[in-house]
Amino acid sequence: EAQVTQNPRYLITVTGKKLTVTCSQNMNHEYMSWYRQDPGLGLRQIYYSMNVEVTDKGDVPEGYKVSRKEKRNFPLILESPSPNQTSLYFCASSQGLAGNYNEQFFGPGTRLTVL
Amino acid sequence: KNQVEQSPQSLIILEGKNCTLQCNYTVSPFSNLRWYKQDTGRGPVSLTIMTFSENTKSNGRYTATLDADTKQSSLHITASQLSDSASYICVVTVLMFSGGYNKLIFGAGTRLAVHP
Numbered sequence: 001e002a003q004v005t006q007n008p009r010y011l012i013t014v015t016g017k018k019l020t021v022t023c024s025q026n027m028n029h030e031y032m033s034w035y036r037q038d039p040g041l042g043l044r045q046i047y048y049s050m051n052v053e054v055t056d057k058g059d060v061p062e063g064y065k066v067s068r069k070e071k072r073n074f075p076l077i078l079e080s081p082s083p084n085q086t087s088l089y090f091c092a093s094s095q096g097l098a099g100n101y102n103e104q105f106f107g108p109g110t111r112l113t114v115l
Numbered sequence: 116k117n118q119v120e121q122s123p124q125s126l127i128i129l130e131g132k133n134c135t136l137q138c139n140y141t142v143s144p145f146s147n148l149r150w151y152k153q154d155t156g157r158g159p160v161s162l163t164i165m166t167f168s169e170n171t172k173s174n175g176r177y178t179a180t181l182d183a184d185t186k187q188s189s190l191h192i193t194a195s196q197l198s199d200s201a202s203y204i205c206v207v208t209v210l211m212f213s214g215g216y217n218k219l220i221f222g223a224g225t226r227l228a229v230h231p
Contacts (some may be wrong), residue, residue: 004158040223041223042119042204042206042220042221042222042223042224043159043204043221044221045219090158090159092158097217101147101164101166103161103164104161106158106159106160107158108156108157108158109156109157109158
């Protein structure tokens, strides 16, 4: 089954404790992206990657890191999480650039709480 | 400023009734507009995508319309079912001529509840 998977689905952590949220897709998509979703706001892009070893900042990259060493994986790293990073996070992938009429497939989401 | 505004914020309807959700945008230059359905606790799933030359697009009981002149779109749901209870998100793509990357602007969504 074609899908985007994220782990963990739920995570409660404390301020400053490094964490990684994994994202994997099995559709051989070139383009992958991370978003955060907060109440009352639309999804906001954190980082995106157009291919292996090619990543760039989205609208809200502060406090986050990413890497794209393999085509299928795009982990999101929070080196020193803070309470304002408490949010619902989505990973997404598409065959080409998401804005260019290519359907974007979203993962199930990771709900992160930073105490 | 590129913005996408959706209305209403939330809506309650009875099963079997029709409803229409609105999306107004101030995005320029415009590339395309998408509607997504997001079930509680799940990721968004694409319903329709339209370019500026398309006025309407259907996906089963979902019909999206686009008026590029007034920068408005609507999503009409016919004969609603309990499974239509979800958030519906309007997404507009800004055409970026440099760098080859088109930017997506997400609306905050309309939360629809269908009651029996």
